[in-house]
Amino acid sequence: MASKLSSNDFGEQFLTCPVCMLHFRDARILPCLHTFCKQCLQEWAGKQDPLECPTCRTQVSLPDQGVDGLKTNFYVNNLLDFAAVKKGAEPGVPCQVCEGNMEASKSWCADCATLMCESCIAVHRKLPFSKDHEVTGEETLKAERDVRNFQRKRHCQKHKNHELVFYCESCNALVCTACTVVDHRPGKDHNPVEITSVAQVREKTLQRLLQEIDPRLKEIEASIEEVDRKMSKIIPSKDSATNQAKVYFRRLVDLLQKREKKILSQIEEQCRVDIKGLQSKKEAIEFGLAELTSAQTFCQQTVEHGSDVHVIEVGDQVQRRVETLLTKQLDLESNWSEFQFVENTSVVEFEKDVDNFGGLETDVDVSKCKVVIKPAVQGFRCVAVLTTMTKEGCPCVTNSKAVTANMADPSGTDVITKLLTKGGGVWEISYSPKVTGKHRLEVKVNSQHVAGSPFDVQVQSGDTPVLTIGRPGSGVGELNGPAGVAVDGDGNLVVVEQSNKRVQIFDADNGQPLRSFPVDGEKPYGIDMDSNGRFLVSSFGENCGIRLYSKAGELLITLKPDCVQDPTGVTVLKDGRMVVADKKQKSCLLLQPDGSLIREIGKGQFLDPRFVKVDESRDVMFVTDGSGHKIVAFDLDGNLTFGKEGKNDGELQNPRGITLDPTGNIIVCDEVGRVQVFGPDGTFIRNLATVKADGARGLGIALTQNGYIAVACFMAGCVELYRYM
Template sequence: MAAKAPSLSKALTSGFLTCTICLERLRRPKILPCLHSYCQECLRKLAGGRKELQCPECRERVALPQGGVGALRTNFFINGLLDLVRPTGEAEPTCSLCPLIGQETGRPAVSRCLDCADDMCRDCASGHRCSRLTHLHRVVAMEDYLSGEHDEEIRKRQALQCKEHPGEELRFFCTPCTVVLCRECRLGAHLQHPCLSLAEAAQARRPVIVELLAGVEETVQVIRAGRASLEREAAQLQVREASIRDAVEQACSRAVQRLLAQQEEVLAQLADYGKERQKACQALCSDLEFQEQVASSTVAFAQKVLSLGREVEIVSLEQVICERLRHLQGFSWEPLATRLPCLEVDAEIEGSGPCLFHLEFREESPTGVPEGPQEETTKGAKKKTNLPEGPQEAATKGAKKETCLPCLEVNAEIPTGVPEGPQEETTKGAKKETRAKKKRRKQQQQEQPVPGTPLLTPKPLFLCSFCVKIPSDQKCPLVTGLCPFGSGELLVADKQNQNLKRFSLQGEFKGTVPVPSGVAPVSVATVGSKVAFTAGSCLYLLNGEGGLVWQKALGQGQASHAVVGLGGDRMAVCVAGQLEVYDLEGRLLEKIVPEGSGERCLVFLANHKDGFVGSDWYRRSVILFTRTGQLVAECSEEQLGECQPGAVCADATGIIYVVLRELNKVVAFSPRGKEVGAFLSAKNSINRPRVVTVAGKRRFAVALSNGTIHIFRIRYQEDVRNDNAAFFTKNPKGCNS
């Protein structure tokens, strides 16, 4: 993490020189081991005669030295910055030399000597420049001095005086004693000691602070990542809890009255667990946020000292800064071990059958702490690793524990009678297959059709073609969205002309749906009698006449957001790899997170039977997933001809159509994601297709880049696959569906 060096002007104008106890400018600042500075008097009042005090900002306890607060280390770095701050609310500066030579007092100062630190009137400034002793002094205009123009130069001219030898500047650093010396001190008790100049000493100690600073910056990054992971885990727990709650309620509505008591028990158990884990996550997240703030403030102070401090200040603060950075570098925490509930629901129960719900907490891979590249986490084992010092080692903090997310399993078949114990073996018939085996066998049966089962192959029949340009258009149309509208119409989103246009399936212009001024619609969908569309990072809902019902700001993360309607009262919009579902009132109902959503970017989206189909531009694939986010199938980049997938849609039979703009094709896939073949190509006058949709009775619409829309009718041919050969059975009328 490369932080930008702070500037001197920003340090003078910000709250860096303000005491957080009295909220006034620091007076006689004292620095604590945690690198926080306060006024000496404020610390004396805070200590109240005790032998220790607690830092008001980081709450770290500090033992006071023998002399009390006055014996604490003085912050010479802040003292040097305070010398540059001009007092506010006072009278204009007057000449400080006139009273010394018997002139009248109160004459306004127009200049200042940076070497003598004297304010002078015009006559004294002229004489100051002509004197043999001061003619080389740097005299500047008072206006420039007060404006801060010469702060950097003044900062370089500042010199720290020796307390034991007034008038002598501190110039040396005694290596064995680790103290700064003036010339007289150097010739005294430290004459035989090896000494360095302040510049050499500061240069030698700067890399130590820089190395420790880099380690603490990595610690801050790890803390921030851990806190973000905890927040994601808490959100995931909320989503899973909501889904399990819905499943329990739906199952209970179909069950007999005697099972309602068990329903309440399971829901109460789930709610109590969710509240407990949420509370624990929030508490740990709050602690991590606080530690992040403490570490960040320490890093900021160390950076200011390294960037703005003089050599003597760096040397004087090096020990306390290094101690603090080492303390923060060793920070670690133990993340929560969250066991998430899993539920099994039996749909049919007779007599005194088994329990309807089976709630369990399944262990999954640990979350919350980033792992090193060569670390392996053993299930159930607790590990705790400190931040490694080497730059090549992974920065892993805290303990790694197995995390369990709530899972819901619904059983469709339940045997009668009393459930058997875990150690008993059934004597009725053969042993049953596990649910996982049944699920895998069912998927294999679906993916591998039985010989002789017909698969539909879509074929296009051209009907008409028309251009979406209308007389009021000022620019060439750019169709970015297309969807069915009412009965026998299409709604076209023209981003270039900022319009929503209505056309019949025969190409007749029916009018426009007004959109807010200056808004260019991208993706569009109908929701009942209303119209939803996205533009930029906003989601809009219009009524039938084009009046704005509401608009929502969407999260950043992708340039455009696809929207689809869900029935007549909901809509789903793509936001950063997941779907957000809203109702007609603009309320966020749920978030659908497809598997692997952290590595996905869904640019195009469409409804597909009981789920969705989307174009993933990160993985260059097309994915099919359910309403709960479970991945059904994925069409890889190889199946798409090594091309970036474009717009997608699906017909009533579940066949998926994908635009491959680079190849001037629209290809078809089966409902299980198997490639069927090209549906449209250049032979069908397809040139740079953009968006597609299915409307009316098997009407397929494709919009091209030049603003033309082609309408085709979908004909289905049965592809009968036998063990020995494959042949086509064609309908003579071309309409076999």
Template sequence: MAAKDSNLLEEIDDNFLSCTVCSERYKNAKILACLHNFCEPCLSKLAEKSGAITCPICRRSHELPDTGVSGIGANLFINELVEMFRKREESSEAAGQCQGCGQAESVKHCVECDSDLCRFCSASHGLLAVTRSHRLMTSEEYQAAKSIDPVSVQPPIYCETHTDCQVDFYCDTCDGNIFYKCTALDHPRPEHKYRYLKDAASEYSKDLKDAIDKVKVKENEAHKSKAVVMETVESLDKYYNIEEANMKQHIQKTIDDVTHMIRENGDKLLGELKNEYEKRKINLNAQLKELECVESDMSYAREYAEKLMHYGNAAQLMSAKKGIASQMEELLNVETQTDPTETDYMEFQACDDFCSTKSVGVLLTSIASVIDVPEIVRKGEDITLTIATDDENAEIIAVMKKPDNNQEEITVINNNDGTWSLKTQAKMTGKHEVTVSVSMRPVKGSPVTINVIPQKGLICKFGREGSGVGELNDAWGVRVTKDGNIRSVSVEITDYSLSL
């Protein structure tokens, strides 16, 4: 147990009590709004060149108070831990000796004084009026409690005004720990609202736990999103390497015919591929870096809050409430469920006849799609579909399979706005299937099915005769949209009209 306790304390000292600027144990630790901590001297150096401090960890900018670095809130929790480790190191140098007389062997430990005492000094400690209420524990009891419940054996926090009195109240109005005598002059009711420190800490611990749980969910979401983005980056690298190899192979194949033109055209295409790749890689890496920062911030805030709840006492917990609550609220508002900002789709399509096309191929970076598809068309009317793609040089082919299994090619019209219209006539009733390809590639949403109905006749039936819900009498003024959908029906009921 002693070895486990020692390892845990060493881990806390190495990972939690060292300033990331000077790499030494904190000297009057100050906590920024982003919950990152630094020594006061280190922050003073960072603030020398401007009136603001840029956090060396998360790069967020923080305005300095009017009083400068000294006005930044101290991290009571960390400073208490630093002091505890300092005393622990001092006591280890004189292990087994009484810290009262400095001569006899220590047998007890005073929690309030954080001192080891011999049998005689501990007896005197219990008789003096000033120290009579202090908690004395045997050395074995103290070591066991420190391993099991370190909060229970931490020295108490004393009031800043009444320096010899322990804080026992928490003022909600001032958001600070106070001694009960402070309530009379500095925190009078009803202007101030205060309560027992333990009650306030207990209530806030529940709220903090809920916030930690929510942040952990968001942290997991950010981690999953990061994994998806990383997978996309890897896939993008793979497709880049594959298509680059294909492109180079085709360039090499045609280079014997017209070396200069092929090299010129091939280098241009390689540049397009590389530019597209680098653009997407930059965007994906930027998204990945942002998600990593979000995950790191959430992980740090969660770990800090968890350590504070585990190792900090009530006063330390409540002294950090304001900063933690602000940071938790900010983190919980961060969007963590995101899709990759770029797709991994890139494809090189080779042209076999360079002499006629003057190009070794084309680079496809987006997929066309079919839009504005009518579900029902009457026989004899025109069937019109729209293809959307950003490829101005796209070769679009559309074939319609009719109910009799015969096929016919559909006319394609370039609208010169990034869309193409497909038009044909519905010559027979039944289901028609239209298949569209762009530059020899299937189009998203293809094939589509269109139902051709007779020129006249009932399309659909709804409602019944009557004046109740879902019933119609003397329907008139039926309004139908251009694609055949009923927009509204007017019916006459008694002396007035009602539009449905």
């Protein structure tokens, strides 16, 4: 049954573990049929949960025995044996039993999988348990190229000296002759048959599968060739489209330049004509001025210096000349109005039209296009994201005129929508709904509805959570006593769980759990991220302290200086300093990155300090005082206290979580679940929401990168997100 293949038919790559890059050691097969060293798989499994195949990334469900339960790749082991035996037959290789006789001839015992010298073989043949073992001599070793002659014989784990020669179909297990007498006796519960017959049936099945594989391989190879053919067309297609686009836009530029030249010429001509006209008018006025000035001078000289005779002689003449000049009509008006350039088409209007100047036509398949509707909240800018796709399901760009989006509110009134291309075939559809309820969104490409269009978009009121993350429990994605919340550098939501004693990270867009890691301390409470993306977690109670964890969740350092007794909230400044609220000391502590005390803040101002947030732009820190029902703000000049106990807007009941928006407004949640917004000076602005989870007890809060307030609902075991910006 075995084919005549030699080790030369396989390169080193076939016998090399892809992880350690050495020859396989105890080769084990994963369900995806990729082979690795047993030890390599054990190390790999220790780093991952669930385990992924290092080669194809397929998730693997290990047997109950773990890696030990995976099947051994005996064929690879046989090839390695074959290579070792062929090398062992050469001079200079010691006997594997006596470790001597390096120059003597060697023989191979297939039953023991051992290379032995002539002396050891002679003894081996005389021993009762091994006298019938299959031994191959040196000459055969040197000439043999068939791997099957060097296969290790498989022996029963229970009966060590018995070879596995039967297969119990009822138990799906290989057994020896002794097993068929004891544990697998033929009958209604067991059906042992010879391995050869079972293998022949299995081999026929595999041969049939091999025949089915060939056509499939050809189909796949043809597909790859088709992909290669299309890939070969991409660059020429790109070059052609680029040249066409350049020609098109050069023509537009030429038209604009010609228009510019014409307008500038008109301006120049108008300027020349106006200057020439005004210059002629100026010359006429100057001539009249000269005449009148000359007559004035002559008349003045006659009056001031002339004798009576002279005055009588020229007086009439001067009088007539002056009177004539005074009555002479001169056009003293310039008759010119200032000219200016007028935008017949405004730049803003032109900018809107620019998106329609040319486009890229692709083979969009509307049935493959995808639309993701983001949570919609009344009065806020909301978006849906369209990805235009080819029939192969790949994103593709398309002409802006090809994409349209229209929305109507529950009454049928149109809602203004705007389309913005984000590149790579991704389009953002934005709108601002004025009412709540079910809206209808139509999205078309090339005048055809994309898959799923028209869409029903449920617009919620601002005090309704757009997303609830988690539910009570200790499993993946479940929450037990969520306390502090933060946002990491990737925009993910980070939640510290007091009861589960772990940090869990969620996708803030859809609430999907991404990963988690355990934390120390009896009651983990506050959490923040430093500038390097590491997690800082505070815990009070037994084994209290402030602990720094790496991005991967590894504990790096535990800070527990003498000044820290029961830390609750914590925040990290850009320079690495920390501000920690300490409920036992009823104050806040400003600490160096190494935990050493810089100064104590607010001693005597608190009854129950909980969470803290710092506005570094103004050097102001805000602290919630639970039992004091207030927020205390400290700066360089003193402190500002605002808030009083009550259920009305602007009043607080055991305030807990606190955060700031980009403008410096203060957002605070109290124990009864109200989320309120105050100005930087403490002036009440608005009531954002009241958490909806049953039995909710609002604790930590955070503002996400996409404009939502995340509220940890301690008793309800979830985090609710409300639209804020």
